[in-house]
Amino acid sequence: MNQDIATASAKEKNIPASTDIVVKVRNLKKSFGDTHVLRDINLDLHNSENLVILGRSGTGKSVLIKCMVGLITPDAGSITILNYDVLSLNQKEMNELRLHVGFSFQGSALYDSMTVRENLEFPLKRNLGINDPHELEERVVKALEDVGLEDAINKMPAELSGGMKKRIGIARTLILNPKIMLYDEPTAGLDPITSIEINELILKVRDKYKTSSIIITHDISSARHTSDRVIALVGGYSKYEGTFDEIRQTTDPELEPFFNY
Numbered sequence: 001m002n003q004d005i006a007t008a009s010a011k012e013k014n015i016p017a018s019t020d021i022v023v024k025v026r027n028l029k030k031s032f033g034d035t036h037v038l039r040d041i042n043l044d045l046h047n048s049e050n051l052v053i054l055g056r057s058g059t060g061k062s063v064l065i066k067c068m069v070g071l072i073t074p075d076a077g078s079i080t081i082l083n084y085d086v087l088s089l090n091q092k093e094m095n096e097l098r099l100h101v102g103f104s105f106q107g108s109a110l111y112d113s114m115t116v117r118e119n120l121e122f123p124l125k126r127n128l129g130i131n132d133p134h135e136l137e138e139r140v141v142k143a144l145e146d147v148g149l150e151d152a153i154n155k156m157p158a159e160l161s162g163g164m165k166k167r168i169g170i171a172r173t174l175i176l177n178p179k180i181m182l183y184d185e186p187t188a189g190l191d192p193i194t195s196i197e198i199n200e201l202i203l204k205v206r207d208k209y210k211t212s213s214i215i216i217t218h219d220i221s222s223a224r225h226t227s228d229r230v231i232a233l234v235g236g237y238s239k240y241e242g243t244f245d246e247i248r249q250t251t252d253p254e255l256e257p258f259f260n261y
């Protein structure tokens with residue numbers, strides 16, 4: 001598999017070759033003491049595509065995504081996002097980049113003491129300095145419409161189901177109009193029907209806003225549903241790359257059980 005097939009499938013799907021790469025990771029390494037989590041990770045994310053990073057629990061998917069947003073410093077390698085060299089940014093530049101990169105956390109990371117409205121207003125006020133009540137209202141309502149939860153505007157997070165919290169978390173990220181979305185385990189802890197709704201929302205975000213997304217998951221059904229392309233992490237390496245159907249042909253003992261579960 002790997003590069004040749006990936007290139008072929010990119011052509012089939014009309015994904016332009018290398019000119020529109022919005023995230024480029026090269027030779028990324030990260031260890032914690034003697035635990036070598038990321039040994040050599042390479043990936044490209046193309047404009048307007050959904051790239052799923054698939055791997056067993058503990059293979060370093062979250063570590064990888066945290067390296068991308070500067071929450072963890074890798075030991076070696078390079079990360080380029082929208083022409084920013086992530087590992088050499090100062091705090092001001094990192095804050096600037098973060099305006100373009102929405103990070104949807106594994107938990108929805110809502111503030112429990114704030115209403116849904118206040119949770120959504122927060123990044124608008126803090127990151128964009130918007131304080132005009134009409135503009136805040138307009139943007140909050142639009143973000144809630146995007147995730148199908150207009151009626152939840154005055155609710156507290158404790159009144160929401162797990163799936164609703166995930167949606168509000170995504171709305172809070174989308175409200176800043178990011179060019180890139182990073183979803184960390186978007187369907188973790190959700191029942192299959194709610195998971196399908198979240199998968200559909202991820203596709204809707206790509207199609208409506210032309211965002212480029214990285215979706216970290218070990219949920220095979222979510223990977224099949226949301227991916228234009230898949231990269232499978234095995235043993236600290238970005239070992240396989242291709243469409244979901246190509247990756248599922250694997251006979252790698254680390255990956256095969258995933259598909260035959």
Ligand SMILES: Nc1ncnc2c1ncn2[C@@H]1O[C@H](COP(=O)(O)OP(=O)(O)OP(=O)(O)O)[C@@H](O)[C@H]1O
Pocket residue numbers: 032035037055056057058059060061062063064185218
């Ligand atoms: N800050 C840290 N300090 C020490 N070890 C860490 C740290 N963060 C992650 N690890 C270790 O790195 C490894 C990979 O963790 P990570 O959370 O990235 O896995 P994952 O692939 O996202 O797993 P899951 O699918 O279960 O979320 C684990 O062994 C974890 O204990």
